[in-house]
Amino acid sequence: MPLVTSIIQKIAPQIGAVVVVEPEYELVGHITFKNGKKVFFTRSKFNINGLGSSEIAKDKGYSKFFLKHFGYKVTEGETFFNDKICEKIGDSRNIDAGFEYAKSLGFPVFIKPINLSQGKLVAKIHNKTEYYQVAKKIFKICTGLIVERFYPGKDYRIVVIDDEVIAVYQRLPLSVIGDGKSTILELIQYKQRVFFENFGKRVIDLDDWRIKHKLQKQKLNSQSVIPNGKIIYLLDNANLSNGGEAIDFTETIHPDFKKLAFNIAKDMGLRLIGLDVITPDITRPMMDYVIIEVNSAPGLDHYASIGDTQAQKVEDLYLKVLKALEVDSTGED
Template sequence: METPFVTSIIQKVAEKIGAVVLVDPECTFVGLITFRNGNKTFFRSSRFSINSSGSVAIAKDKGVSSFFLNKFGYKVTEGQTFFSEELCEELANTRNIDTGLYYAKELGFPVIVKPINLSKGVFVTKVHNKQEYYQAAKKILQKTSVFIVERFYSGNDYRIVVLDDEVISAYQRIPLFIMGDGQSNVLELMQEKQETFIKNGRKEIIDFEDYRIKKNLRRRKLNFNTVIPKNNIVYLLDNANLSTGGEAVDFTENIHPDFQKLAISIAKDMELRLAGVDILTSDITSPIVDYTIIEINGAPSLTHYASFGEVQTKRVENLYLKVLKALENENFD
């Protein structure tokens, strides 16, 4: 069985500090690290005990984390959660899928509809009307019991990865797109993109059956058979997660100190030593004029980020080395 990327990096950096890694042979993304001083810690993919389970749980809940961030004085997305009757009958009477539509109309289309507690951009949808709203909300409720409707904000999407008082990486995330060559149709361009991902070690990312892709194509009066003119760019998804085919532009060396301080401050206030802070702003290399926090991640995965080059891979290795060194000296009593 192929060793997952994170596991292989953990094994590599653990060797540098004399730690021993025991990996479950069936679930190869799960393991136990034993340090030279006898301390032990488990990991599961990119999840480590460097963050408390409570802080990670709060960060994962987009509605709750947004509440606290707002109370701490940060600029967050305006939104409200809505529930299925199975989860909470009392709340569902006033905050159900139908009242969610009224709220979306109050905010003004387009709005963002997304699950409250899923990751990797699953079902995050930009909706422009009633039909698209119900399609997105029903998809989410088939998977989980709560979704959030948020105001749509324009701007560039950035992720800043923080460990304690240091920014490890900062990069802009660009949504999944294809570029026309004047000969290939949409489906062929998507297949070429998929092949490029696999070649670069990102595996099969594009879900050709994703309703959001089909929705965006219809909105542009396109379909899988449409030939795209040369150099024309077509964005297939609205969310910019790397796990759904987004691409990264690295700004680690150019991030402005204002945004470094902001990301570090957010992580500290959310009681997270390791965090991925997702921010919308116009330019991360200039002093802060305006920004909106999309969400915060207590177990940021950097697998796709590392696939963009040797420099990025080295940054990820450096991050995990620092995480292991911090855990080695942690007091687990």
């Protein structure tokens, strides 16, 4: 059973709520509170955030515009569209314009779909050939893409609800650690089995072209044997849903970054957010940072898997969500 569903079923009785879960996939459910109010949920999406604000947050281009408007530092980048959209709206920002922009930023750059989640098709590109390969893949399933400047630093997520920090963690890209005898493919397959045991799903896409590309950049392939203890990164983006790992910084985040997350949530009209930010060190005063994106339905399955403390924090978050939904439903908030 998915983590969020199991948590909701566990904690709902604590506040006298009744949960009905669709039995086949167990991804969606219906909650009836003891005051008679009713709400639905699907995966990690609840009615805690307004529809308009959630839709803006989901669209990377729109959310970046408003974040910049509010005075926050955002990744420098532009949106480009496939030929069909360009023709429809009379816009010249096509795939070729995207390459010229990438060239003006200076390689490497990041390229990402405009409205997909969980790091799908996000890639770090280094030249013209790579740009067109990735852009064409994106345009097969998405109308737009974003070309962004590459920013060095550590990738963190800050999860807040209202004026409370729930979780803060550094996100590390998918990697394997050599043992001096196993091939990279064998190490990936082992990691895949561990993920499957923990989450009941295949987190790593063994056929992901980005893994092959990343290995080639390091003059490696799936049959390479890595020295004992050596870490090999397999992706450039640090999404946990792609097999990345997390290091907890909840207890050591600097107040500057707490304030940043609270202010962004308020300005974007969101009560629950996962704020993704790049900065040298989130435990020190905020001297330099850049916002990657704002997530209005942050998934916390992988964070909860770190340990019992983290799992309890996630459970506490969803209890707060249920209580907030019950109050909001009555119009008493």
